[in-house]
Amino acid sequence: MQLVLSWPIRLLVIGLLIWSIFVDGAGLWYRVINHYPLNPSTSVPGLPPSFNGWQLYIHKGLDLSGGTDLVYQMENMPAGQNPSDVQQRTIDVIQKRVNTLGVSDPQITPKGTNQIEVQLAGVPASKAQSVIGTTAQLVTTKWVPDSSVTSGPYPGYKPQITNLRSDMLSSADASLDQQGGQGWTVNLTFNSEGSSIFGQLTTQAYNACPGQGCPQNHITNWLDLTPQDVQNWNQNWQNLYKPYNQGGKLLTDPTISQPITGGQAQITGNFDSNSAKNLATLLNSGSLPVTLKPIQSTDVGATLGQDSIKQSLLAGVLGLILVIIFMIVLYRLPGLLASLALVCYAGLLLMVFKVFNVTVSLAGLTGFVLTVGMAVDANVLIFERFKEEMRAGRTISAAVDSAVRRAWPAIRDSNTATLITSVVLIFLGTGQVKGFAVVLALGVLASLISSIIITHNLLAIVLNFGWVRSGSMLGVQRGRSIS
Incomplete structure (x- = not known):
């Protein structure tokens, strides 16, 4: 049969x-x-x-391919907020940043209530820390007169933080300079609230003063500039007013030649492909609610x-x-x-x-x-x-x-x-x-x-x-x- x-x-x-x-x-x-x-x-x-x-x-995984094992201490916790909630929000931001690295199955776990462990297969520690540890708070300032400022890029003026916040940013993407430049740029798009505020700031800067070389015609973008930095401007401006990719906090300091009402801005500078994409990644993933201090870094x-x-x-x-x-x-x-x-x-x-x-x-x-x-x-x-x-x-x-x-x-x-x-x-x-x-x-x-x-x-x-x-x-x- x-x-x-x-x-x-x-x-x-x-x-x-x-x-x-x-x-x-x-x-x-x-x-x-x-x-x-x-x-x-x-x-x-x-x-x-x-x-x-x-x-x-x-x-x-990490134990087979090698990679990085990082432990971060959470510092400068927001007052009045649940530490566990802050820790989870921090993990969410880290997860978004790590995803852009193309890492398969990253391990991001809480340790206690004030530490976070990150295990990444196939990623060196230096690259992981540059993407994970930066707070990535986009700060926009205008320049205001201050007679106590005797040095700096604009003597007699100091930056003043505006109400254009980092969470008003809808997206950031890296691209080659389309204006004939040789480097890369980071293009910013703000939401409706951010577009309105940015339009007001650029209009005020455009109308601030006539002629060339007026600091009040500038709108400046920074990464992680703090009120304390502004307060100590006279002492620290040389370190602060240095391009972000050279260890400073300055992103761009353009002269506003006309009001910008479309809700879009562009960060130019000496960016290569990696630095431009890293900055876009940091801005897209959102700012960390705390400061992360690396307390352990192990290359596997x-x-x-x-x-x-x-x-x-x-x-x-x-x-x-x-x-x-x-x-x-x-x-x-x-x-x-x-x-x-x-x-x-x-x-x-x-x-x-x-x-x-x-x-x-x-x-x-x-x-x-x-x-x-x-x-x-x-x-x-x-x-x-x-x-x-x-x-x-x-x-x-x-x-x-x-x-x-x-x-x-x-x-x-x-x-x-x-x-x-x-x-x-x-x-x-x-x-x-x-x-x-x-x-x-x-x-x-x-x-x-x-x-x-x-x-x-x-x-x-x-x-x-x-x-x-x-x-x-x-x-x-x-x-x-x-x-």
Whole structure:
């Protein structure tokens, strides 16, 4: 009797296998182990080409790829506000800034009520601190007469902070200077309230005084200029009136040649691409409600991660080989088919890691190795049921279908229990625990596909051939052909 499979199931199996191979590409393991970029445009000697340039990254966590571990102390807390609320707002701002770095799965966690820990994979400490730690308060000033000011860019004048606030900024974006300049600019767009105030300020500056060289014709933008800075202008102006990208606080100090009523402004200066984009990022993410003081900065090297990957993959490969040997010795042909399904399971799980941007940590690798053994549990249940059905005198087609049907409740319940535990750990756990739980949950789902769909259909296909219909091949009884 021929076993008839539905074509949708066959297409699903074939599609999953082809897709997993397509996504993984050529030379994946070699690139991962040796920390080569997974971009196929980066050639690696001795490796075959990838699939027309289509390769996705496996995002590795801090402990595998190296990166930065920062701890910040929150200072200058706003009076009368709940410290926990301020801490959460600070974390939200940091999250927005970190997202622009392209970091996969950054870990930003509170420590107590006045500290925040930031873990970023693949980002050096200097770059992380330049993006995270700046308060990024956009301050706009006008110049007012003050006889006590005897030096500075405009003797006899000092800056006065206006009521144009940083939270009135709608967006900031970096672009190449469109006016013929060689550098980059940061373009500002204010909301309706900010546009109105900015229009009033530029109108007042335009009408302030006639002639050239009048300081009151200037509207100046600063980054993190404080009232104390203004109060101590005579003593500190040399450090303050220095471009932001040179360590000062000055963004731009243009002469207003006409009122600006459109709610848009432009910051020009000696910006390169990185400094302009960093400033736009800081302004877009909003200002920090507190001052962040770095109290711990640790650069995590990738050497430990590389050793961990090699050891974990070695353990995974050895475990896979031992499981395959065990399955073939005990279950013969079905065990061989289950081993093929197990290899497919590994490919499917790696595909999921890359397609859904899963960050794999050392704990996640441990979970992956663990799920290799768990993936054969369902196959063992199915094969034992299959043996029982064959001994009861059923035909092969009936035995396969009955074995899967009778084993399914136990498979479903055991995997559901594991999934429930994983979900609890994902939502309540942190860091390494969460990474382990994510990989465990994905592994359980992938193992269900490999055992119920792939193994079942491989059995149904192979057992249509008469030469495999013997008890010795099926691990049931030696020498006897089975109908």
